[in-house]
Amino acid sequence: MQDKKTIVLGVIGSDCHAVGNKILDHALTESGFNVVNIGVMSPQEDFINAAIETDADVIMVSSLYGHGEIDCRGMKDKCLEAGLEDVLLYVGGNIVVGKQEWKDVKYRFNAMGFDRIYPPGTSLERAVEDLRADLYKDHRAAV
């Protein structure tokens, strides 16, 4: 396999749901990724600074408490200024309040610059598969 890819992982905003974050950390590490876990209650800037310092390939944002949309707003712009234009942005958890039409939610997060957007109940295998596709087959060059 190629060299290890680095993922910055964390829970954004004032969100303190810690269990999923631990599970993700464990599962991604087991799958062969270098995981930089910045933990819960992390502002956008912490994700971005960690990605700069560790030369990360992906920023993986969790949001469980329903404020995901406002917490994620403007993140892609900041990534651009920070020189992270090629770093992939993933987001998952319970990213919006209550039950909303997934298609719309996905569209809104896409427009905000996120590359992959996961609904509640996504299996971790699915995320790992996507990561491999995006990172190892030079998938992005074709986008």
Next chain:
Amino acid sequence: MDAYLFIDFGSTFTKLTLVDAYEDNVIATEKSHTTVNNDVAEGYEKALRMLRKKVGKAFNIKKKLACSSAAGGLKIISIGLVPELTAEAAKRAALGAGAKVIKTYSFQLNHCEMEEVKNSDANIILLAGGTDGGNSKSIIHNAKMIAKHKISIPIVVGGNKSCTDEVKEIFGKDIEYYITENVMPKLNTINIDPAREIIRKIFMNNITHVPGMNEVEEKISQVIMPTPAAVLRATEVLSKGSLRESGLGDLAVVDIGGATTDIHSAAEGYPIKSSVLLKGLQEPFMKRTVEGDLGLRYSAKSLYEGSGSLLLKKYLNDKKYNLDEEIDKRYKNVDIVPENEDERYFDEAIAKVCVDISMERHVGKIESLYSPTGMIFYQEGKDLQNLSYLLGTGGVLVNSYNPKNILEVGLNKEENSMILKPRNSKFLLDKEYILSAMGLLSTIDEEKAVRMMKKYIVEI
């Protein structure tokens, strides 16, 4: 008698303010048209002759200092990467330097845009992009475009520090450039003072774009800053005070002119309620916004045709006017002064529109969102609801019988507004029109400037 002479070269008038060097007194003020026979020097000489006559006795000028907004003032183009981030930070730096920002560009510029830049009448370009250690593509690309298009005006580089060497190499000897600190060194953190200072220095050394100014410069010490920078400086010292003289605290200045309405605020503007979260780019303590579509003369037209037409009718209070005619008259003859009550009333109605809209644009806003925990509130921009003072300057306010009436429009009267305009400010008036002179004075004697402003700026 020893005195300081302060000169303000305006687009229409050159104003002189003679200040006693020892007592905190304005000895006299005088003004004359800026250009007489197409010459700034002659306008200045004329005003000085009139001033001497007015004073009546001999005085010795210990020091002369000038500011200028002649020939359209200092014009800057700002370039950044993301519109809300480095492009906005660059724009704020330029405004803080007292410039008129003629356009702000973002991302990587194309040839069309570069042509626009080249054909503009800008005096300086402020080039930003990327946080320190961050994005380098954009600023390098834009520097290359500037070099390729052989832009001949000074370039102030305030972007990603990691690109400095490369930018220097790209510009080489063909481009006049000045490297300064990044306007946004870290995400959401602004750092506009170093860029501001460099811009002021360039302005001071290159103010040759005004015909006749070179000659004047030999007669007076130096034109040290653009007029809006002098007003901003005066606002700052009046708010903060000096070592021995206390300041007034949070303060905003409303400056209604013919072409623009400027608001200068000296306030942190943090949220009043602890439950409100702050978002967006950090606000500078000294913030200046300029509304190029709001003014009493040249911009009366854009005000009327744009956002202000409904408000204008509201502030005219059903009084009958031929609106098109009144507006056109002002747009075409920017020098006219109201000659009767009706004209004055109309001017004051325009002034109210200027105050209303420019304050609304200057202050921050609150946005509410539903969340699992109930409503949450986000603030973007400054909260000026608790602002202590609103200070008015400019001819229309100074000459009004009821300037308070005009300034009052700047306050928020609605109970639950999401717009963070001041609510209970007291009103002050720059009755003697000395703010810019006091900004200049503060560069030689800050204590005196604060004392004199507290003496000459009156509560209304």
